[in-house]
Amino acid sequence: MxxxxxxxxxxxxxxxxxxxxxxxxxxxxxxxxxxxxxxxxxxxxxxxxxxxxxxxxxxxxxxxxxxxxxxxxxxxxxxxxxxxxxxxxxxxxxxxxxxxxxxxxxxxxxxxxxxxxxxxxxxxxxxxxxxxxxxxxxxxxxxxxxxxxxxxxxxxxxxxxxxxxxxxxxxxxxxxAAEENTLLKRELRGRYGIENFVGRSDALRPVHEKIEAVSGSDVSVVVEGESGTGKELVARAIHTGSRRAQAPFVAISGAELPENLIESELFGFKKGAFTGASIDKKGIFEEAEGGTVFLDEVGCLPPGVQAKLLRVLQEREIRRIGENQPRRIDVRILCATNRPLAEMVKEKSFREDLYFRLNVVTIALPPLRKRAGDVARLAGHFLKKHQPAAGPKRLSAAAMTALEGHDWPGNVRELENVIQRAIVLTPGEEIGADALGLAREAPKAAAPEGSLREALEGTERTMVERAMRETGGNVTHAAERLGIARQQLQRLLKRYGLDRSAS
Ligand SMILES: Nc1ncnc2c1ncn2[C@@H]1O[C@H](COP(=O)(O)OP(=O)(O)OP(=O)(O)O)[C@@H](O)[C@H]1O
Ligand SMILES: [Mg+2]
The missing domain is CATH 3.30.450.40 (GAF domain)
Structure with missing residues (x-):
């Protein structure tokens, strides 16, 4: 020695x-x-x-x-x-x-x-x-x-x-190592805590209220929203704000794997249970013990897995594939879906009994286009998040206007990507509108003939029609989109004879 x-x-x-x-x-x-x-x-x-x-x-x-x-x-x-x-x-x-x-x-x-x-x-x-x-x-x-x-x-x-x-x-x-682990956990909490869910628009108020309300409990939650609206971020914020924060948050997507692989991922397997099962393996439910399982794209889970999942939720125990012995589990389930689950239940592609188990609370994330004012806040947030070490960059007024005026089909993720790319492509300090690479506005049409009043009414009618069409005739949503009061929209619908088709 x-x-x-x-x-x-x-x-x-x-x-x-x-x-x-x-x-x-x-x-x-x-x-x-x-x-x-x-x-x-x-x-x-x-x-x-x-x-x-x-x-x-x-x-x-x-x-x-x-x-x-x-x-x-x-x-x-x-x-x-x-x-x-x-x-x-x-x-x-x-x-x-x-x-x-x-x-x-x-x-x-x-x-x-x-x-x-x-x-x-x-x-x-x-x-x-x-x-x-x-x-x-x-x-x-x-x-x-x-x-x-x-x-x-x-x-x-x-x-x-x-x-x-x-x-x-x-x-x-x-x-x-234990100290480092604590630090990492703290950092993770910092990264996934609710404070990182940016946005204070009216459309987000119910989202904030619900996140707050469910964090203290163990209820299952379904987060619904278009692609890139922050569903996973919300799920992580709920976990991070819950008593389970110190335990793992384990995610799996129902859309990514074929049925048999999802099963072995979820429930684990015994050595020799099938060809290739060369070791005993824990499933996600066991990995997440004490914590949270996040079922992303839950609507895409195949029927067989839906049935097994229902049993797990009822009995609070799992069986590894190839094992008879059940194992008790203590996990909370959070789900996300692009398509409203209620619709899928109606179509019979999602089990109603499972739906009721999972969907104790629904959090519907509005698309970015409905979050008036949040684009600027998010842009600022992402600018900071992806700030290069070499030196801070800022957005020019024109760039900010372009961001706010853009229709974001990819929602928050798309906005984040645009900012990230612009940071890389801009050598100087100020990010101009060009660096954003957003589709330019259609070239201005020649000014209409006739009186100004006629022209304004023409535009007004076109916009009202489009808002009604795109919101499926929902007056409340259409008014919100146009930025006017519901009553005002009803008057316009009447004036242009569009009220007969409105619901
Ligand atoms: N409100 C927000 N504040 C800050 N960042 C956000 C917000 N919403 C989304 N993001 C960021 O946008 C990206 C996409 O978010 P997330 O993955 O949570 O969306 P998603 O709804 O799960 O998307 P998908 O449907 O594609 O799975 C992430 O980088 C996330 O951090
Ligand atoms: Mg996601």
């Missing part, structure tokens, strides 16, 4: 057994404080010491940090620190053990106040090594004259210190 300063053959067999037992009991301790305490207590007990101290060098500097102490009260620790400040430092610096059977007569230790005033008779201090670095030291002493440490105890303690150093390194690595 690197740096082992003793001959292991000097250790008695019974002591080797003790060493083995101590190692067994400390290797599994991942909490650094507990580990240091266990190491020191074992050492004190094994060599029949009266008191003990385990000190570590902190991070980079050579600051000593007391990791554990036995029979040294905090009052005495200063005094002990005095012992250590000389003895420990000597060990830490030189890397060799300090061992004395009669401290009072040891010429090298005579000057140390703590040794004379503390009445220490015998002391032993060995280094803790990690690789070829000394990272700490283990100190034990006795104040009674009778029991003195032996050479064999020194070799034993050195061996223990080397093993402890490995365990300490292990615990430190684990602590670091």
């Amino acid at each position: 690197a740096g082992f300063d003793g001959d292991i053959t000097k250790i008695r067999t019974s002591r080797l057994q003790t060493l083995f037992e101590i190692t067994q009991s400390i290797v599994g301790i991942l909490d650094l404080r507990k580990l240091l305490d266990a190491v020191l207590r074992s050492a004190v007990e094994a060599v029949h010491a009266e008191r003990g101290l385990l000190a570590l060098l902190s991070g980079k500097g050579d600051d000593l940090e007391v990791g554990a102490a036995v029979n040294l009260e905090s009052k005495e620790l200063d005094e002990a620190a005095d012992i250590s400040r000389s003895t420990l430092r000597q060990v830490l610096r030189g890397g060799d053990a300090v061992f004395t059977q009669n401290a009072q007569q040891d010429a090298g230790l005579m000057g140390r106040t703590s040794i004379s005033s503390g009445g220490i008779h015998t002391l032993l201090c060995v280094p803790l090594r990690s690789g070829d670095r000394v990272v700490g030291a283990l100190y034990v002493d006795n104040r009674t004259g009778e029991s003195r440490f032996t050479e064999e105890a020194r070799v034993f303690l050195s061996a223990l210190a080397n093993l402890a150093a490995l365990a300490i390194q292990n615990a430190r690595t684990y602590e670091k």
